[in-house]
Amino acid sequence: MRQAPAQDRGARSRDAILDTAGELMSRHGYAATSISMISTACGLPVSSIYWHFRSKEGIYVAVLERATTVLLAALPPAEVPGADVTQRLDAFLSNLAGAFRQHPRGVQLLLGLGVVQKDAGAAAMAEVHRYRDALVAWARNSVSSVFALRDRPEVADELARFTLRMTSGTAVARWFEPDVVLETEPLRVTLPALAAHHGVPVRGTPVEGGPGEDAPGEDAPALGVTPGTAP
Amino acid sequence: MRQAPAQDRGARSRDAILDTAGELMSRHGYAATSISMISTACGLPVSSIYWHFRSKEGIYVAVLERATTVLLAALPPAEVPGADVTQRLDAFLSNLAGAFRQHPRGVQLLLGLGVVQKDAGAAAMAEVHRYRDALVAWARNSVSSVFALRDRPEVADELARFTLRMTSGTAVARWFEPDVVLETEPLRVTLPALAAHHGVPVRGTPVEGGPGEDAPGEDAPALGVTPGTAP
DNA sequence: GTCTATATCGGGATAGAC
């Protein structure tokens, strides 16, 4: 039987195409990434690419789909195990930063960088919206769990938007300085401040409720990053 | 003398080209914006565009240059008149949000959205870096003035980066929801929190110092946008 | 499933009349 090896080779080619396409599209954007670039980068001829995918838009959709799968697998869905708010927040931010560090291209693609409006067809844009919304929902559920905001959906929404905008901005900065990572410390400070500003009780943060500790501390709580972010 | 009208017409054509090119490039990105799109959008034939500008890259550089001029004119350079930290912060954020609201395309272009890496040539990328750096410098000087950080340049740098990343993220969000504006309230809350976290004394913010007012006010101070932004 | 070869179209850029 030679069918199995052939199928295997096809699947590996498909993966290779998606790998290089994701790399190139996240770096150059959808419009600036040509099929020939993908072809020369991954070694396979153009028509093989068209055998695996109907069109350029099809490649893009497939890249998005796989990036979503990988990324959502890397993001524990809003369980946030810690008992303390600070611990849960650290776990959440650690997950976010870990995903950003390990799958930066996926983050860039899912946040919609790389496409601008009608570059791609309507179907592709709809997919981008879907995946982007999925990320937003994950962030909203996570912060809702971190700060116990079941009855304050507006606050959860604002905190999630705030977090994702910082993430987007950092992804943009990565275009110019590839070494940039998502800094968790500013978010660890500002998210509780935002929550407190909306009247959400937050323990261990500089809010007027508990005057016992006046100094927030120069050093962060030094909670170790949660292991297990890398599957 | 017919020279004056002719020159005037040429200058107006040049402006029209830059207007439409800036609009299209900020919406579709550099690579996805074609000369023919610009031609049909502004009415002038392709060769007229090439008479005014050497190449597509030349158009892009000119668009960036003009956006920088307009934007930096709309941003009072780090004077920040208020006596109180809160007042100065409000003025700063009001200026930033006003510029974002009135020149969103310029902000998008200067922040580097619309180009991804080597889309344009090396010269254009260098220009993007220059202009982006100018924006960063403006933000750093502004926050330095707001929080009196002459002797804490590191803190000024972090606050400026934080602010511009939020701005970048908001600009990205504008691709998907064109109505999105730069929200000043989260920044008004989080910037003092970040400053306080670094040991910078901040008066009138929800830090343990002054518990008199806990609510900074739901409504914005309604500081008028600076006039004279549109020449 | 993979390759060579090719059709077709649109992009950037130029020539030269007016």
Add this chain to the structure above:
DNA sequence: GTCTATCCCGATATAGAC
């Protein structure tokens, strides 16, 4: 300064042998 007409190349996509 503006227009028409054109060159050249690269991009998407397809045909058909292997």
